[in-house]
Amino acid sequence: MSRTKLDETEKQVLQDYDADEFKSVLTPARRKLVQRIAEQSVKKDKRINIRLSSRDLAALQRRALEEGIPYQTLVAGVLHKYVSGGLQDIVPLKDRARNK
Numbered sequence: 001m002s003r004t005k006l007d008e009t010e011k012q013v014l015q016d017y018d019a020d021e022f023k024s025v026l027t028p029a030r031r032k033l034v035q036r037i038a039e040q041s042v043k044k045d046k047r048i049n050i051r052l053s054s055r056d057l058a059a060l061q062r063r064a065l066e067e068g069i070p071y072q073t074l075v076a077g078v079l080h081k082y083v084s085g086g087l088q089d090i091v092p093l094k095d096r097a098r099n100k
Helices: 008-018 028-042 054-067 071-083 090-098
Strands: none
Touching (some): 054 071
């Protein structure tokens, strides 16, 4: 089994962590801001209806079952990743590569 090689800075951070030497520098105001942002990012306040083929819905439900989550959660997660840039449309990337 290979071990990850750490540089000196990483070794020091690991030692400090193991020695329980980290102290939070989060101020009460910053904590409140971070909590508010986190709450807003998971707030689900809109409902949509979409039509899918039976085949696509079955595939989504199967994938969600494999992940151990409801299929609506899977769909919402995929959409969120796409609009926030976490997923990329590979077809345009392939088209760009072909046109070069």
